[in-house]
Amino acid sequence: MPKLIIDDRKIEVALGVKVIDAAEQAGIMIPRFCYHPALGSVGACRMCAVKFLDGPVRGLQMSCMVEAKDGMVISSTDDEAVDFRRFVIELLMLNHPHDCPVCDEGGQCLLQDETVSGGHAMRRYMGKKRTHRDQYLGELVQHEMNRCIHCYRCKRFYQDFCGYRDFGVMGIANRTYFGRYSDGQLENPFSGNLIDLCPTGVLTDKPARFKGRRWDFQRAPSLCIQCSLGCHTIVNARYRELIRIEARYNEHINGHFICDRGRLGFAFANHPDRPRQALIHGSAVTYKDAIRTVADRLSTISQSAGPNAIACAASSRSSVETIMGLKFLAHALSWRSPGFFMDRLQQDKVSAAAGRLDPNLAISLREVEQADTILVLGADPIQEAPMLALAMRQAHRAGAKVAVLDPRPVSLPFDYEYWPMTTDNLNSALQELMRSVLSENAAESYLCENIQPLAIMLQNSQRPVIVCGTDIVNLSVITAAADLALQLQDANKCAGLFYVLPGANAYGAAIASIGSEPFSELLGSIENGEVRALLLVETDFLYHFPDQARVKSALERLELLVVMDYLPNHTMEFVGQTPATISSSVPTSALTYITLPTLTHFETQASFINQEGRLQQATPVHTSGTPLSQLTGGKHPPREFRNDIPGGGAKAAWRIFSELEAAILSSHPAMTSFHDLWSRIEQELNIDVHIENSNEIPDNLRIYSKNISSELYCELA
């Protein structure tokens, strides 16, 4: 462990750490443009020069190119280094245009910061500036090549890190050009990271173009709910409108980057048709009236047909707070246990996956990068969990072999062995592989000859990872994948298991779904009249269930249908119509349709459990309400004083549950505050580390169960 002194601060770092990182660990930020921890060092910008006063290296050196060694004495504030950096900045600024006022990077620009901090205020060189033509790079990234300082970060990320070839570098010397050969959409599904990586305004966020400055944004650490990985993001909002999403560093999951779906997939929060008003039969009522009506109707139904006639459901996109809140409510009022999945098979598959994970088997996305053999079973990473594809590419770059067993043509940005096989064959192939792992010789006769190379690949591996999808595979494959991983561990390999689940909180839904019936079975209960009232929370059966006509006719048989969602969903649209317009064979006199708007995870504290069992929390970024731009059609804000937020009537789902419980039982509800809710969730999930402040879930908290029907336990490592 080398010990060195940087700016009079002693620090001990791990072997192989560059001086620039060692300084950062000591709290000294050396200026840089080309260096990035994920992309490594190239020494292209010459900005990170420091003076080596003593030790194995002497003189002015680039701190990103020198490894920290024992006995080094380094000064980042030495006159020579400071002068050098000032001249470098001046050279980099020679061709930089004076367009900061119309550049979206202004206010969050590394070049701007380091020019100012370097003391370069006045341009001395009076020659002409080099110019470049810009390209159309699709609807996500805006190109303005004049601003480039040639740090090569974009090219290194795009080609080396991601493995896509359509964007790169052309030309030499001062005319170096970063772009495509011709205009066109970037093919890389991670291209949005170029926006974060570019130290100046060459590549900027196109959807957020000219929408505002960083210093005006409300910013909060959040999570991505586009897939089950739970990548960390930073959300930027202004005037009640989400503007953009940036990647947030997380060492266990996404590292420095996020995929384009996560970066762009926030438009639902700004949707002009978002429900913002409580409705009864499509006409606006106050929240209080709506809650009272729901409570009255539910009490009546409960008295006449028993509490078992009331069913409720949420989905895998609902937060832990919503899912658990609904479970507590159903339990307190002895309703049917809430369902979270469309059909039995999906529920069983996700539950099986959640049940098989344990601290020894489950691995994080970061650990996928360290694998030397990856077996992908019935998963399409680019479509189902894009960052997994990027992690697998990093493993492949380090020499890992990847085999994909899938009936579909899967596309990945690196070379891999593709084994097309049907989902049924997948199971038998896994059985064969398991047998081969147990045996000494992979080429034993009973092994199906076709998959022999796979068996040999697994036997030669040290750190194999089994990636298993839960969408197209059979239930048996999910358990077999876990068995195979266990057997590999028995064979003294550092094996890991990585499931891909169908939703941001599918894991949370699975561990809450013990004893609950999926919608396909609930539908039968509605049709035979057992269920009279249905509460749908953040789920859209009319859209997701294949037989829409059947769902519609079933919903019309209900006496009460309450839809709570933050999205304008199809069931809500159906509910929005007054009963008179619904063609119904059953008398609708008693039928009540109620819509209650809820909040997104951008507007309320929301936790999600990712596919690895990791419990994570998103912080709200702003208060819910109609975005100003939608309120005024782009014109100036209204010239009036008012106390409330226009369109700000929505409430968090768990708060609606709490109010419902209070109204029905006409007593003090069990959860009046977020803190109450969380102490109950802690109990329910068996979280033995006490979460002092419900806003701060400890890093690396994972929740597992022995098997899905037994007790939960948590792991904090």
Add this chain to the structure above:
Amino acid sequence: MQSSLYQSIYEGAYGLIAGFAMTLRHLFRRPITEPYPEFKRQLPERTRATIILTSNPDGDERCVACYLCSGVCPVNCISMQSAERSDGRRHAAWFRINFARCIFCGFCEEACPTLAIQLTPHFETSQRDILKLLYEKEDLLVNHGGKNSDYNFYHHAGVALVGDKGSHVGEEQPVDIRTLMP
């Protein structure tokens, strides 16, 4: 000793008499005070009062809604929303100055990179209704260049909007990326 006593008596008497004499003289003089609303003084050009948004020599608005004025404003009286105009130009979709809050410090004018926002000597803006002191973009926009009538930001910025790349002040022709010739 003696002389200093006489001197102090003299000085005291002089002070009194001279003071009263001045007062007496002013009693018979015409007043030099000029009543304000009837007589309006010509204020220096750089007096800091009401704010305007000026225009380029070609008549187009100068403001690019860069948020520097609102960022520097010590009383947060400037708010705006930047947007992309149909011709691709960055402009303010709306721009509002709350003159009830403005302290006329002139920081916004100093920060403005396009010389759009300028303070004028016009100071008579008081209103009984505070909402009337909320000036919107259409109230602020003028069709002249104010103190710098000949400056056009887009001739110096280097973005291809007013004129193609390479056609602006101090620019070379765009690089041909398909050649490696020096």
